Amino acid sequence: MTRTEYAEHAEFETTRRLLACLINEGLVEFVLQRLDSSKQRVLCLRALSHNSDLSTSSQLVVGLNSNSLVDENGKVCCPIAPEQLELPVKLENRKGDTVYETNPSKILEKIHEWIPESIPNIPLLETTKQMLQNSAENQEKWLQFHHQQKPCDLNSSAIEWERTIIFGHPEHPLHRCLYPESPSLTGAGNLITPELSFISIPDEQLETTGPFTPRLQPLLEKLGLSQSLPGQTIIPCFTSNLPLVLSRLPRATLVQSFQGIADGQASARSVSIKPQFDYNHHLKMSLPFQITGAIRNVKPWQAYQATYMTELVERLAHPDLWVNRETATITGVNMDVQAARTVCCILREDLEPRALAEDQSLIIAAALYHRPAGGAKTYAETLFGLESQEDKCSWLQKYMGLLFQLVIPLLGRGIVLETHSQNVLVRVDRRSKSLAGFAIRDMNGVKIHVPTLQEQGITVDERLAQISETRAASLEALWKRAHRTLIQNHAGFLLRSLGLDNSQGWSILRGELEKVLFSDACPMGSELRQFFWGRNMGYPCFLGAILRGKPLELEIMQYPNILMR
Incomplete structure (x- = not known):
């Protein structure tokens, strides 16, 4: 380029x-x-x-x-x-x-x-160099796009806020990598407004959870695709994925492709349908390209767990935590896993109409520590009027205090939400310009400790309980995940962006965390405090895994607990 x-x-x-x-x-x-x-x-x-x-x-x-x-x-x-x-x-x-x-x-x-x-x-060295180069070149395209955009404000749409996340993963060297799963793939195309294709597949090759076809039908009708052949189901996919779909599923046929009907979200494999189609779900589909350490396919087990985890989280979470419900899924069946994951799709409810009905803006949390092009202040500072150190400390106390109230008690009940700042949505009241609450998305990031749930009389789906990627071996394994996503990632990057990565900032977090841990709403509060106040915590080794050619097999380095600074 x-x-x-x-x-x-x-x-x-x-x-x-x-x-x-x-x-x-x-x-x-x-x-x-x-x-x-x-x-x-x-x-x-x-x-x-x-x-x-x-x-x-x-x-x-x-x-x-x-x-x-x-x-x-x-x-x-x-x-x-x-x-x-x-x-x-x-x-x-x-x-x-x-x-x-x-x-x-x-x-x-x-x-x-x-x-x-x-x-x-x-060869592994050469591949790593190519992926680093790929990441840098894609980052360059994102910077070009960034400088063409006007700054966001409280009247901006949720998808406009998604587009402020221009740097990708804040720590991973392959933060903007788009490396193809197969040589047959020529490129991912424009992920800001990706082209979508609709394919027809025999029903006997598909498995659904929830009312997938009825939920997709309004979009198909708007696109003029409501007529499907008997015994066939129409499903969406990225056009960039078509070569793999058609080669791995010989009985699949292309119905039609569309450009300009969807906007890509920060996660790349999820899209929002443009407002003129009046469709109330987002589509999460397989994207056969490596971003950070993983090929961004939706796996069959992820499709299976999506609706179950939605119901479980809604049942146990604080009522003030909005859940981005995943209502229906589809995946391949009676075929090898590679083929099955190629056609996975998850339908995720769009929360923006609910937010607008309450005069709220829905903002991806990672946007708060980003800056508009040429801007000196973060969006957190501009949106909430944070001028002084005192302003920042006061706002941080409210922000993390409320977030802790909503997600920490679940840890004592055997559930961890993946609360890094790309999965958390901030709800902001447009009239008062104040924090109204949070929403959580991506039920594939939810992990459970089956024995703890069963002790509470909660029956865990037998098939789900056998999925190793879903269940945690121990409560401590859940809690480590919370420290990684909520403390190291979400809180850590927010504090550094505000200049509060010091004893003052982390003291505020400890104070708010203790309030929740010692409240009646938090099961196992004493045990959780002992864990979170631990001397050392694990940090993932991304580069070593890449260089070994096993990017998902992360070794863990022990460092002094950042929360105790």
Whole structure:
């Protein structure tokens, strides 16, 4: 692609994630330095001592944000967040020559000899470089799009807020990667307004949960597709997925393709149907491209659990937590898993009409720590008028306090919601411009501890209980997931964006968390407090998994608990 004015920024977004992973996963040594005649601080990355003679590059130097925490011994507090790293990035060789570089693929090529134990073979190295390059190039396209958009406000639609999430995953080096599952796929196309296709498949090859066809029928009628052949069902898919659908399901036939009927959400595989079609569900479909560590297919077990988890969460959650209900699903059956997942689709209820009826805006939580193009303030600051440190602290207390009230008690009941900031929607009252509440989406992210549910007299579907991806081996496994998604991800990135990643900010969180844990509404509050106040917590090693060619088999590094800062 032609290099644009956004190329360096895009490359560095991927590079800073790559470098943060190298540091956090213990793959390199690093020291903190202050530049002469300057207050600027830099990190110097080098090969571990036993690999120091293996590379022509002696060190890599990258800037460090002035707000980054440093302990009493002058060491940077880990894990490092990617946004704490700053340009420039310099590579120095053993001759003393310096090269400035932002391209993540080229950086990995220069320093891969520092980490020989982490790279089993050269083909895996080459694939990783290609995926890093792919991520940076897609990030460049997103930056171009971002600078063409007007800033959002409380009158903006939910899908407009989805489009403010331009950087993808905040930590993963493949944050904007779109790497095809198969060489037969030419590209994912435009995921901002993706083209959709409708295919007809024999009923005996499909399994549904919930009233899938009746719920899809209003959209089919608006598109002029209401007539289906006897014994056949029409289902939607991404047009970019058609080559795999038609090759893996020979009896499937293309009915019609449409451009301009849907808008892509932040998750890429979910779309909102454009307002003129007056359709009250979103579509979640298989996208056969790798984003971060996974091919973004919807798997048969995910389709099966969606409606069950919706009912379970609605039954046990606080009534003030809106649930983005997944009402019907379809998946392949009587075929191999690869073919079955190609045609999976989940229908998710659109909550925006409900929000508008109460004069509320529905905003994806991750948008709050993003900024409009050229803006100096985050959306959280502009929407809620956060001018002073006191304003930010007061708002943070209300925000996290309410979120904790709604999701923490479920942990004591054997359920964890995946509450990272892409799955949580913030409800804002348009009249008072104040926080009204939250909604949760993505029932595939819900995990359960079957024995704890059964102790409460809750019958767990036998088939669901056998799905290893759904059930947790222990309550602590559930709680670790909550710490990862709610504390490390959601709260951590919000605090850093507000400049509150310090003892003051985390003290506020601890105070609000304790209020919930010691309330009558929270089962197992004492046990949960003991867990959340633990000295160390696990952090996932994304890069090591990628380099091993097993991106979903994450090793865990133990670091001091961020909540206790």
